[in-house]
Amino acid sequence: MKKWVLLVVVLLLITSRGVSLHADTDYQSFESIEITDGKFLKDYTKSEYKNYYKKVVKRRFAGWNVNIVHEDLKVTYKTETIFSYYNDGLTAIDYEYKFEGTKTTSRSITSSGQIGINASGTVKKFKGGLDASLKITSTEEESEKENETWKIKMQIDPGTMANLYIHGEGKITNGVAARYLFWFLLEKGGFEIFTVTTQYYRLEKVQV
Amino acid sequence: MKKIGISMMIILVFIILFINLKALEEPTSKKMVIPQTLYSQTTEEKSLEVRVFLNKSHVITDPNAIHSIYLANEENTNRIKIETFNITKGTEKRYLKERYIAYIYELELPLLQMDLKMNHCIMEITLKNDDLHKISIGSLSILSYETTDSINITNQFGKIGDNPYALEQITLDYYSETPVRVTEVFYKTDQFVKVDCRYDELTKKGQILITLPNIAMKFNKTALRLVFERNDVTHYQTIHTFKYFDSISENLDDMNLKIYVLN
Numbered sequence: 001m002k003k004w005v006l007l008v009v010v011l012l013l014i015t016s017r018g019v020s021l022h023a024d025t026d027y028q029s030f031e032s033i034e035i036t037d038g039k040f041l042k043d044y045t046k047s048e049y050k051n052y053y054k055k056v057v058k059r060r061f062a063g064w065n066v067n068i069v070h071e072d073l074k075v076t077y078k079t080e081t082i083f084s085y086y087n088d089g090l091t092a093i094d095y096e097y098k099f100e101g102t103k104t105t106s107r108s109i110t111s112s113g114q115i116g117i118n119a120s121g122t123v124k125k126f127k128g129g130l131d132a133s134l135k136i137t138s139t140e141e142e143s144e145k146e147n148e149t150w151k152i153k154m155q156i157d158p159g160t161m162a163n164l165y166i167h168g169e170g171k172i173t174n175g176v177a178a179r180y181l182f183w184f185l186l187e188k189g190g191f192e193i194f195t196v197t198t199q200y201y202r203l204e205k206v207q208v
Numbered sequence: 209m210k211k212i213g214i215s216m217m218i219i220l221v222f223i224i225l226f227i228n229l230k231a232l233e234e235p236t237s238k239k240m241v242i243p244q245t246l247y248s249q250t251t252e253e254k255s256l257e258v259r260v261f262l263n264k265s266h267v268i269t270d271p272n273a274i275h276s277i278y279l280a281n282e283e284n285t286n287r288i289k290i291e292t293f294n295i296t297k298g299t300e301k302r303y304l305k306e307r308y309i310a311y312i313y314e315l316e317l318p319l320l321q322m323d324l325k326m327n328h329c330i331m332e333i334t335l336k337n338d339d340l341h342k343i344s345i346g347s348l349s350i351l352s353y354e355t356t357d358s359i360n361i362t363n364q365f366g367k368i369g370d371n372p373y374a375l376e377q378i379t380l381d382y383y384s385e386t387p388v389r390v391t392e393v394f395y396k397t398d399q400f401v402k403v404d405c406r407y408d409e410l411t412k413k414g415q416i417l418i419t420l421p422n423i424a425m426k427f428n429k430t431a432l433r434l435v436f437e438r439n440d441v442t443h444y445q446t447i448h449t450f451k452y453f454d455s456i457s458e459n460l461d462d463m464n465l466k467i468y469v470l471n
Binding site for chain 1: 252253355360361363365366367368372448449451452453454455456457
């Protein structure tokens with residue numbers, strides 16, 4: 001009887017696995033993001049996936065097999081222009097811009113294949129405990145910027161536009177993983193973690 | 209009935225063990241951690257933001273419990289009374305495996321019309337119960353600001369070095385109606401850095417590369433004062449405070465810190 005119950009549970013677990021593509025595209029909404037070496041998860045080819053999966057298909061009793069393909073690759077990014085102000089007058093003006101930063105998590109995650117993302121809460125996590133297998137520390141998960149306000153004062157000449165940009169640096173780790181339970185494959189796919197390390201501010205004035 | 213008794217006994221033993229272990233643990237002291245940084249700004253800014261971190265709550269962060277706040281130099285020859293202040297709670301940081309909450313003291317400064325410097329600045333907080341807390345916050349430099357349009361900064365940005373909290377270099381692109389030669393840049397009232405200009409001769413347009421000295425106090429924003437020659441006369445121009453970067457780190461480990469144990 002116990003064997004039958006166990007079999008039914010295993011079958012239920014296998015049939016209830018996800019099949020759709022999940023993606024948290026926070027960092028992909030940046031104006032531009034560049035990687036100096038290596039590849040983003042979205043750029044993996046089918047043959048690369050096939051090759052990387054070879055290291056995670058060894059069956060196990062329970063848990064994740066992980067193949068980290070790229071670890072802590074340095075990336076640079078540029079977000080949208082924070083403000084633009086044009087002086088269409090005839091004299092130079094003193095302008096004060098009040099910058100109001102919003103709460104931003106420093107880490108965003110992306111997945112492909114059957115690996116899911118738990119989108120509830122402020123900090124997004126991979127489903128099925130992949131975070132723990134990847135040894136993502138809680139400090140990174142919970143790192144958030146508090147609300148802050150700072151004033152930027154500047155003098156803007158006539159016919160000049162002042163622009164404030166944000167650009168920064170971060171690191172990318174990606175690879176493939178497969179999850180097993182009772183030696184059955186439950187989920188398989190790609191994962192990617194993007195962590196912001198530094199955010200730079202740049203003030204530029206251009207004549208229009 | 210016997211089984212329930214045994215289970216209860218096991219639970220009881222675990223509870224006693226837990227209580228004993230807790231009693232053996234050394235109680236964590238109340239600590240205040242203060243990053244020692246350079247507060248460099250101009251007289252145009254009416255307030256100063258000081259960030260402190262506490263591992264446990266303390267009345268020192270309650271505005272209603274504070275009688276007065278002063279900023280003073282180490283020798284106590286220069287003192288500023290803070291008439292108005294506000295304290296807000298920030299995010300958590302980690303330091304030596306402990307969690308600390310940030311408290312931001314927003315101190316309204318009196319109207320200043322000349323440069324002010326405190327190489328070693330102490331924030332003196334007197335509580336309503338007469339407890340006095342003298343807290344080192346780093347270095348304070350306030351540059352007097354005068355409106356001038358001699359040199360127009362058209363591009364301003366910075367970069368960090370190996371330390372995630374330390375500003376290493378600032379780049380300024382400038383434009384001037386009449387040719388100038390920038391010779392020095394001050395980033396605090398009594399310290400200057402020789403600039404590495406791309407143009408040695410008098411020029412209307414140029415780029416100034418400011419390599420900041422490797423000092424113990426790490427900072428991410430600063431005011432600047434340019435010293436430049438025009439028609440063989442030396443001029444000064446103060447540039448507004450600008451924040452060059454934010455380091456997104458949960459740890460305070462890389463900062464230069466002062467730690468106070470509070471009662």
